[in-house]
Amino acid sequence: MAAPNKLFLGSFVHSKKLKEIESLHNAAVAVDSSGKIVAVEKDCSEGRARETVLPRLGWREDEVEVVRAADGQFFFPGFIDTHIHASQYPNVGIFGESTLLDWLKKYTFPLEASLADSTKARQVYTRVIRKTLSHGTTCAAYYATIDVPSTNLLADLCHTAGQRALVGRICMNQNSPDKYRDASVESAIADTRANIEHIRSIDPSMALVRPIITPRFAPACSVDLMRQLGALAKETGLPIQTHISENTAEIAFVGELFPPSVTGAADDTYAAVYDACGLLTERTILGHAVHLTDSEAELVARRKAKISHCPCSNSALTSGAAPVRRQFLDRGIACGLGTDMSGGYSPSVLEAARQAALVSRQVVLSGTVDGKREDGAALSVDEVLYLATRGGAEVVGLADKVGAFEVGMDWDVQLIGLNIVGEDGEVINGDGDGGDVDVFGWESWPNQVAKWVYNGDDRNTKKVWVKGRLVHERR
Numbered sequence: 001m002a003a004p005n006k007l008f009l010g011s012f013v014h015s016k017k018l019k020e021i022e023s024l025h026n027a028a029v030a031v032d033s034s035g036k037i038v039a040v041e042k043d044c045s046e047g048r049a050r051e052t053v054l055p056r057l058g059w060r061e062d063e064v065e066v067v068r069a070a071d072g073q074f075f076f077p078g079f080i081d082t083h084i085h086a087s088q089y090p091n092v093g094i095f096g097e098s099t100l101l102d103w104l105k106k107y108t109f110p111l112e113a114s115l116a117d118s119t120k121a122r123q124v125y126t127r128v129i130r131k132t133l134s135h136g137t138t139c140a141a142y143y144a145t146i147d148v149p150s151t152n153l154l155a156d157l158c159h160t161a162g163q164r165a166l167v168g169r170i171c172m173n174q175n176s177p178d179k180y181r182d183a184s185v186e187s188a189i190a191d192t193r194a195n196i197e198h199i200r201s202i203d204p205s206m207a208l209v210r211p212i213i214t215p216r217f218a219p220a221c222s223v224d225l226m227r228q229l230g231a232l233a234k235e236t237g238l239p240i241q242t243h244i245s246e247n248t249a250e251i252a253f254v255g256e257l258f259p260p261s262v263t264g265a266a267d268d269t270y271a272a273v274y275d276a277c278g279l280l281t282e283r284t285i286l287g288h289a290v291h292l293t294d295s296e297a298e299l300v301a302r303r304k305a306k307i308s309h310c311p312c313s314n315s316a317l318t319s320g321a322a323p324v325r326r327q328f329l330d331r332g333i334a335c336g337l338g339t340d341m342s343g344g345y346s347p348s349v350l351e352a353a354r355q356a357a358l359v360s361r362q363v364v365l366s367g368t369v370d371g372k373r374e375d376g377a378a379l380s381v382d383e384v385l386y387l388a389t390r391g392g393a394e395v396v397g398l399a400d401k402v403g404a405f406e407v408g409m410d411w412d413v414q415l416i417g418l419n420i421v422g423e424d425g426e427v428i429n430g431d432g433d434g435g436d437v438d439v440f441g442w443e444s445w446p447n448q449v450a451k452w453v454y455n456g457d458d459r460n461t462k463k464v465w466v467k468g469r470l471v472h473e474r475r
């Protein structure tokens with residue numbers, strides 16, 4: 001049976017641009033049976049919507065499902081996690097005192113290798129999808145593992161659960177454990193193609209799930225492998241995801257492994273290595289980019305590559321504080337947020353947004369990063385929410401499809417609910433499961449949203465839709 005047309009009524013909050021959140025109240029949004037937004041009406045009561053909007057769309061009242069945001073609730077675009085390792089979910093919060101290179105060896109490679117066990121992979125991936133949906137993540141750029149069947153399974157599970165996803169089989173053929181690496185460049189390419197073919201078979205139009213070419217990071221890939229993956233991206237038009245300049249020891253290692261004589265690049269910087277291999281494209285998502293030099297940032301901007309800012313991970317693994325405003329935003333580089341779970345300790349993009357705001361304040365406090373003044377580094381609530389939604393949409397190549405309430409976009413949305421506190425100090429609305437965000441009634445809308453950003457969690461995410469389909473409901 002076809003999904004019904006839907007009419008959403010109440011308050012809607014979304015980013016118009018980087019520094020501007022818009023809130024629409026007493027508004028109506030109509031979503032057709034394919035999940036597309038077909039009308040956005042400001043100042044529109046339910047009665048007016050029924051009298052004017054439905055007839056204009058040619059919809060019969062009794063065929064329309066009406067969803068109302070109750071008091072204390074508002075619709076907000078779904079979050080986009082631009083960098084998340086589905087395979088590392090069991091390790092969230094487990095990183096001890098390690099930093100990137102020893103963390104990979106001690107915690108990460110053994111766990112990822114163990115997911116070649118299909119029972120374990122199904123258990124972990126099923127849980128990751130449920131968990132991220134429950135936190136409002138409607139779209140995720142996932143890293144899986146090198147294993148083809150379980151990476152295919154992750155794509156299947158996303159498709160079935162209705163989560164929008166980019167799913168990448170990891171490529172790594174050097175500086176990796178003997179039992180967890182691609183045996184050869186040829187097998188890495190063949191396995192990547194097999195994963196691409198599988199995803200094409202389950203979602204030929206890539207309406208929900210699409211493949212993403214995934215060289216893990218330069219140290220784990222030979223120049224030949226990176227070149228062939230660059231060529232594959234060109235041949236297929238598919239996006240690419242990888243890590244860049246996360247940690248200073250990693251950057252020094254890249255310099256040792258890839259002198260210009262090996263890559264043919266102009267210099268031995270991390271960005272130049274990827275560029276020489278055809279991996280720096282307008283469809284490339286670069287995770288971290290904490291320590292880019294100015295000339296690397298300029299190269300990234302020229303190539304129109306995108307950046308996934310991963311503040312939880314950068315702090316947890318003591319990688320550093322990315323100078324987001326100076327290096328990315330002021331240069332016009334598209335930037336979104338990544339949980340980078342489990343380098344990051346949380347599956348929540350809201351937590352990543354909160355940490356993006358806090359880390360940017362640490363950048364201000366530090367006075368300088370890499371010798372550059374950072375006085376204007378602080379990111380506002382409006383800005384981090386932009387990165388979590390519209391910014392992320394641009395990073396994953398879906399800027400015209402998701403991230404806001406605009407006619408023509410898909411209904412990838414979460415319903416947020418906050419506690420309303422009555423005169424007796426008790427919560428007077430909702431399901432008794434409203435979390436930590438208490439609203440007293442005198443806060444402006446921007447302040448209510450700020451309270452959610454700094455104190456909210458999955459208890460505030462009441463319902464989640466992707467392409468108009470209800471994919472999570474909090475019970």
Ligand SMILES: O=c1[nH]c(=O)c2nc[nH]c2[nH]1
Pocket residue numbers: 085100104108216217243246313340343
């Ligand atoms: O945060 C990170 N997580 C990873 O899994 C990884 N692999 C290479 N570089 C990495 N960084």
Ligand SMILES: [Zn+2]
Pocket residue numbers: 083085243287340343
């Ligand atoms: Zn990562």
